[in-house]
Amino acid sequence: MNTRRHRNNFVDEIVDTLTKSMQRQVYPPGSQLPxxxxxxxxxxxGRTTVREALRVLQTRGFxxxxxxxxxxxxxxxITLVTGQVLSFTEMVRERGxxxxxxxxxxxxxxxxAELANKLSLEPDDLIYQLRRLRLADDFPVSVETSVMSQKRFPNLFEQKWTPQTSLYNLLRDEYGIQTRYSEHTVRAVPAGRTESQLLQIEFKSPVLLVENLTFDEHGSAIEFGRSYYSSTRFEYRVVVKPDPS
Structure with missing residues (x-):
């Protein structure tokens, strides 16, 4: 019992030491610990004690x-706040x-049929399906699939795509589209094999599945998106305001 208590105290000391080092920027955000x-x-x-301390730090979100x-x-x-229409690029840049x-x-x-209905497509219309791994400071944050009408955005895949390309900025600059609002559905799901590998997380660990339908200034749906976010790197904040009536 005394040995266990001593070990727990040692774990707490290591946690406290590493926490203070992170707060003093000895280990800044994004850096790798020894x-x-x-x-x-x-x-x-001992290595077992250190591993236990690191697990405590992970549980606490450090x-x-x-x-x-x-x-x-x-x-x-990275935070998405209800009431805002921000691209991933804008959300990340807000964090510096x-x-x-x-x-x-x-x-x-x-x-x-479901996608055709969401985007108000004709029976013979085709769609672009764009799948990307989104990163913040080269750290994987989400696996994102965007779907758009080929007829409305001709030659979309022929545009100049770079690692820094923002889809919404491209739609604005090349097609004159202004995004006005977006409907979101958020739920927690277990990470599949593909998502866990791309996001570098444990298989079946929780991720946030965010589905969005984005509309232009005329109220027409322009993009349906489905994104899997690492639950440790992304949060969804809901702002509730009183009914003015």
């Missing part, structure tokens, strides 16, 4: 343990971070 072996050597503790890569100091979560994307898939396909 390996378990290195920390154990520096602190004079670090993120990525298997095969190491332990990283967490950024403050750099937004980039990796294109995973570009397809022109025939939509199913």
């Amino acid at each position: 390996s378990v072996e290195k920390l154990a050597e520096e602190i004079g503790a 670090v993120e343990i990525i298997h095969g890569a190491g332990t990283f100091v967490r950024y403050k979560p 971070m750099r937004a980039t994307s990796l294109i995973l898939e570009q397809e022109v396909i025939k939509p199913d």
Whole structure:
């Protein structure tokens, strides 16, 4: 019992030491902590004790343990606030971070009935399906699929796409589209194999599935999106205001 109590106290001391180091920016957000072996050597503790301390820090939201890569100091979560129509790029830049994307898939396909209805498409209309890995300071945050009408946005995939390209900015600059509002549905789901690999998280760990339908200034639906966000790197804030009536 005394041995267990001593070990728990040692874990608390390590947690306190590392927390203070992060607060003093010895380990700034996004940086990697030394390996378990290195920390154990520096602190004079066993590896098991250090691993337990790192798990405590992860539970408290200070670090993120990525298997095969190491332990990283967490950024403050990227926040989407209800009532705002912000692109991923804008949300990330508001945090003072750099937004980039990796294109995973570009397809022109025939939509199913549900998508055709959401985007008010004709029976023979085709859609663009764009799938990207979204990153903040090169750290994976979401796996995003965007669907748009091929007829409304001709040659969309022939535009100049770079890792910094914002879809909404491209629609504005090349097609004169102004986004006005967006309807969101948010729910928690377990990460699938693909999402867990791309987001570098545990298989079946919780992710936020955000589905959005975005409208232009005329009230026409222009894009349907489905994004899987790491629950440790993204938060959804709901603002509730009293009914003015």
